[in-house]
Amino acid sequence: MFKESLQIDFEFIEDLEKIGPFQTGACFQCRKCSNGCPVTFAMDLHPNEVIRMVLLGQRAAVLSCRTIWVCASCETCTTRCPNNIKIAELMDCLKEMSVKEGVPSAIPEILTLHKTFLSSINRYGRVFEGGLLPEYFIRSKQLISKLMTGSWRGDLTLGIKLLIKGRVSLFPKMIKGRSEVRKILSNSKKSKIKS
Amino acid sequence: MKTAYFPGCSLEGTARLDYSKSMLGVCKLLEIDVEEVPDWNCCGATAAHCLDHQASIDLAGRNLKIAGQMSQEDMLVPCPMCYNRLKTAAQVLKGDHKDRYQTELDSSFPAIWDLANFFARDDILEKVKARIKRPLSDLKVVSYYGCMASRPPEMTGSSDYENPQSIDKVISALGGTTINWPYKTDCCGASLILSQPDIVFQLVNKLYEMARRVGAEAIVVSCQMCQANLDMYQCKIEAEWGQQYSLPVYYFTELIALACELPEVGKWLTKHISNPFPLLEELALYPYKIEDPRGRGVKGKNGENMNTEFR
Ligand code: SF4
Numbered sequence: 001m002f003k004e005s006l007q008i009d010f011e012f013i014e015d016l017e018k019i020g021p022f023q024t025g026a027c028f029q030c031r032k033c034s035n036g037c038p039v040t041f042a043m044d045l046h047p048n049e050v051i052r053m054v055l056l057g058q059r060a061a062v063l064s065c066r067t068i069w070v071c072a073s074c075e076t077c078t079t080r081c082p083n084n085i086k087i088a089e090l091m092d093c094l095k096e097m098s099v100k101e102g103v104p105s106a107i108p109e110i111l112t113l114h115k116t117f118l119s120s121i122n123r124y125g126r127v128f129e130g131g132l133l134p135e136y137f138i139r140s141k142q143l144i145s146k147l148m149t150g151s152w153r154g155d156l157t158l159g160i161k162l163l164i165k166g167r168v169s170l171f172p173k174m175i176k177g178r179s180e181v182r183k184i185l186s187n188s189k190k191s192k193i194k195s
Numbered sequence: 196m197k198t199a200y201f202p203g204c205s206l207e208g209t210a211r212l213d214y215s216k217s218m219l220g221v222c223k224l225l226e227i228d229v230e231e232v233p234d235w236n237c238c239g240a241t242a243a244h245c246l247d248h249q250a251s252i253d254l255a256g257r258n259l260k261i262a263g264q265m266s267q268e269d270m271l272v273p274c275p276m277c278y279n280r281l282k283t284a285a286q287v288l289k290g291d292h293k294d295r296y297q298t299e300l301d302s303s304f305p306a307i308w309d310l311a312n313f314f315a316r317d318d319i320l321e322k323v324k325a326r327i328k329r330p331l332s333d334l335k336v337v338s339y340y341g342c343m344a345s346r347p348p349e350m351t352g353s354s355d356y357e358n359p360q361s362i363d364k365v366i367s368a369l370g371g372t373t374i375n376w377p378y379k380t381d382c383c384g385a386s387l388i389l390s391q392p393d394i395v396f397q398l399v400n401k402l403y404e405m406a407r408r409v410g411a412e413a414i415v416v417s418c419q420m421c422q423a424n425l426d427m428y429q430c431k432i433e434a435e436w437g438q439q440y441s442l443p444v445y446y447f448t449e450l451i452a453l454a455c456e457l458p459e460v461g462k463w464l465t466k467h468i469s470n471p472f473p474l475l476e477e478l479a480l481y482p483y484k485i486e487d488p489r490g491r492g493v494k495g496k497n498g499e500n501m502n503t504e505f506r
C-alpha cells in the first residue's frame with residue numbers, strides 16, 4: 001500500500017503570519033508549550049503539533065481540530081516558549097479563521113458560547129450574565145440534552161442558590177455608548193486584514 | 196487618595212455582592228476614593244479575543260480613551276480578565292500595527308493596576324497594617340492567582356509571573372500564613388465551565404488535591420472567575436472524586452475586611468457557595484453571628500459536610 005504524499009498548503013502560514021506575526025516559523029519542536037498546557041488531556045493535537053502542522057501547511061486538519069477550541073487561553077505556552085512564538089494568540093487566530101472559512105467547529109458549544117457573549121455585548125454594551133446563560137443553553141441545545149440526561153437538576157439547584165443570594169442580576173445595564181460598541185463589533189466583521 | 200475604577204461586567208453581576216462590595220468596603224476603610232470609569236463597556240473577554248481580534252482591542256481601547264479623560268493617576272481593575280485585556284490593548288494600540296484598529300490613543304491614561312498588585316504596594320500595605328484589629332494568626336492558606344493577572348508578561352509587564360507574590364504579601368501583612376505550592380498560576384479552566392464543565396472539574400480537582408497536600412485550609416484568590424470555579428462546584432467535585440476537601444475560597448479583600456473587623460464582611464461571605472464560616476469560627480476569626488440570607492442557620496447537623504448545608 002502506498003501512503004498518499006503530504007499536500008502542503010504553502011499559503012497557510014503566510015496568511016497567518018500576515019495577521020500576526022506569531023513567529024510560527026521559529027519553532028524547533030521542544031514541546032515546552034505542550035508540557036505546560038493544562039488541557040492537553042482534552043486535545044486531539046498537542047499545541048506543538050498544531051504548530052508543526054501549520055508549518056506543514058495542513059490547513060484543513062488544523063482548522064477543524066479540537067485543540068484550537070479547547071485551548072483555555074491561559075497563555076502558559078506563549079509565556080514559556082523559548083522562541084517567543086505567540087502560540088495562544090495563534091490559537092485565537094485559527095479559531096477566527098476557521099469561522100471565517102466556514103469550517104464547522106469541533107466543539108460547537110464553545111463557539112456558540114462566544115457568539116452569545118458577543119451578541120450580549122452588541123445589545124447592551126456590557127454582558128448581561130442573567131440573560132447570557134439561558135440564551136446560551138437554548139442556542140447550544142444544551143437545554144434539551146440536560147433535560148434528557150437529568151443533569152438539569154444540579155444546574156437548577158445552583159441557579160436557585162445564586163438567585164436567592166441575589167447574585168444573578170435580573171435586568172441588563174445598558175450603556176450610553178452602545179452605538180460605538182456596535183460600530184466596533186460590526187466593523188471588524190467586514191474582516192479587513194491589512195498586510 | 197483618589198483612583199479610577201474599572202469594575203467590568205462580572206463585578207456588576209455574579210461577583211457584585213462579594214468581590215465588588217468587599218473591594219469597595221476596603222477602599223473606603225483605607226480612604227481610597229474610587230471613581231468608576233463613566234459609561235465603560237465590556238472588555239470583550241475570552242469571546243472577543245477568540246473570535247474577533249480587532250474588536251477585542253477596540254472594545255478595550257474605548258475604555259482606555261474614556262479613562263484618558265479622567266484626572267486620576269491610577270486605575271484599579273479587580274477583574275484579571277479586564278486587566279489583561281486593557282493592558283493588552285494599551286500595548287497593541289501603541290505598537291507597530293496600531294493602524295489596524297479604529298481606536299487612536301492620543302491622550303495618556305491612568306496606570307492600569309491589577310487589584311492585588313495595587314494592594315501589595317508598600318504604601319497601601321502600611322495603610323492596611325495600621326487598621327488591623329484581629330490578625331489572621333493560625334490561618335494557613337494557599338494563594339491562587341490564575342492566569343490573567345500575570346500572563347503573558349510581555350503584555351502585563353509582570354516580572355514574577357511564575358511565582359507571583361501580591362496576595363502572599365497581603366496575607367502575611369494580615370498576620371496569616373501562605374503556604375508555598377506549585378499551582379499558584381495554573382489555569383482553572385475559566386469560561387470552559389459553561390461549555391466543557393468536565394474539563395474544569397478535572398483542573399479544579401487537581402488544585403484542591405494539591406492545596407490539601409500542602410496543608411492549606413483555604414484558598415485565597417483575586418479573580419472572580421477562579422473564585423466561581425473553585426467555590427461553586429466544590430460539592431459536586433467532592434462527590435465525583437469521593438473526597439472531602441472543605442476548602443473555603445476567599446477573596447483577599449474579604450480577608451482584609453475580616454482582619455480590620457469591618458462588620459459587613461459577614462454579608463459578603465454569605466454569598467459564597469462553599470461554606471466560608473466553619474474555618475473562621477474554628478480559628479476564632481469571626482466574632483459575629485452567622486446568618487444565611489434566609490435567616491436559617493448554616494451549620495450542618497453534627498458538623499457533616501457543611502457545603503451541602505450552606506444555602
Ligand atoms: S515551546 Fe515554542 S519552540 Fe517549543 S515546541 Fe512549543 S512552539 Fe515550538
Ligand code: SF4
Nearest residue numbers: 037071072074075077
Ligand atoms: S493558551 Fe491554550 S494551548 Fe497554550 S497552554 Fe494555555 S490552554 Fe494550552
